[in-house]
Amino acid sequence: MAKKIKRTSIPIFLILLFGSLAMIFPFVWMFLSAFKTVPDVYAYPPRWLPSSWEFANYVKVFQMIPFGRYYFNSIFTSTVQTALQLVLSVTAAYALVVLEFPGKKFLYSLIRSTMFVPIVVTLIPLYLMVSKAKMIDTYAGIILPQVFAAFTIFLLVSFFSTIPSVLFDSAKLDGCGYYRILKEVVIPNSKSPISTAMLFSFLGHWKSYTWPLIVTNKATYRTLPIGMKYLVQESSSEYQIMMAASVMAILPVLIVYLFFEKQLVKSITLTGLKA
């Protein structure tokens, strides 16, 4: 640290440090408590550290609920949703940035306007539509209504617009068609924005709650967040087991976050999109 720290900054630092401990306290509590035994949980005064490191809680999660199945469902649906959403977003963003066609402005504002329609407004008709199509309790029913998101389109539009148009022109002069420009110029030059969009949409689908909740009745198709909601009801205050489940749901996300924090924060500040 080459910067000199002013004396007036010390109280500010202490306030922030204290606040930051409050912010991470729930995670620390979760990680420690996932190893606690039942007496630890009921102990007073509260025991911060588990008396013995109990891995049995993790095993119990799998015994109490089909946690492995929920995990698989979440990974599978989030992956497919992310893939479809990216195909839709990359093609749409490319067309909006590079191509000239009638109705472009209209389409742009149409996509924008979808951002102002909260999911609760379309929820009931979508549910009835999916139920008429006999897609309740199917992967298709979970996945298909969630493949479109304006935010990834706009994220990619803002990045594609920064590709110098010289690249497009020279590709055209070399005889590239518009599909080949997408494949050979735009995509190879946008690996980092596309992976950012991928990250965002995966994290979004991973925590998606409302839609999977209403479209699944059978436990077989529940995703992780829905399964964990039912775990609260079924485990009746066996908090150490709830914490073990939470660790398994949160840990992958926290690891991804620590690796990609810079990208995530940058994209949020660029577009104001929701993590």
Place this chain on the structure above:
Amino acid sequence: MKENKSVLRIHRVTILGKRYESAQVQAAVVLLLPTLVAIILLFIAPVVQVVAYSFTNYNLTTGMKSYNGLANYEYLFTDDRFFKAIRNTFSFAALKLVIDTSLALAIALMLDSAIPLKKYLRSAYFAPVVVPVVASSLIWIWFFDPGIGPFNQILTALGLPTSQWLYHESTALLSILMFSIWKGLGYNVVLFLAGLQNIPNSYIEAAQVDGAKPHQVLFMIKLPLLRPIISFVLMIGIINTFKVFAEVNVMTPKGGPLYSTALMVNYIYDTAFTSGKMGRACSASIILFIIIFVLTLVQTKLDARKSISLE
């Protein structure tokens, strides 16, 4: 020459009085068709249907589905639970916006000074934003446990009165608010921080050379320049708080003690998926949509007026 040839080969079409290259139009149709289909199926059709259903007595359990005019809306305006949900939503949103925005602004201003461990601090404030709502709700359900929750244990250890948290009418929604602020604070901190870092240092240095005190720099330079971001945060905040559902549904599945935590989305969810009254739920979601829309509009109008008076 090769280059000239490919330029010559361009086919053009005239659509609505403008010339387009036909290859571009064709590619655009192919590339945008999936998006257009998705918008029609996932937004336009449902929005039309939600309006149409709101004038019917569509009921999943009885199978009825006939036109009943404004009966749903009339019912909602006399339904105590609906009004309770609206009141809850407004107080939740108001408290959350005020606390969240001012706290985040204060933290961002402090983070924007020369302090050690800046990176760690920012990550710590932002971490709750990225974790899934349900998994983190589970931790807080324990925190709020009146018997073996850390909150009450700490209060007892300090000799302070304990609380029933999620299990009492007067504190249930406030408890969820606490969770919600913890969960969302970092998002606004990051936005404000980016705004502050965009303010050119020369502005602040110039003011300091002119003898401006720290509070003058804050109120005359930093805050006015942050205005667009503050108004953006408020707009997103309004929309997002009116959409809150998951944490309430997980922490208090039945709407809490005496329906005290039910927000509008929870009311809509209960009406549609617990009682099967699809028509009525559609009317309620249209009312919610109108409220969000009007609030956003008011916010943008107020904002436009203020920025004009500044100039």
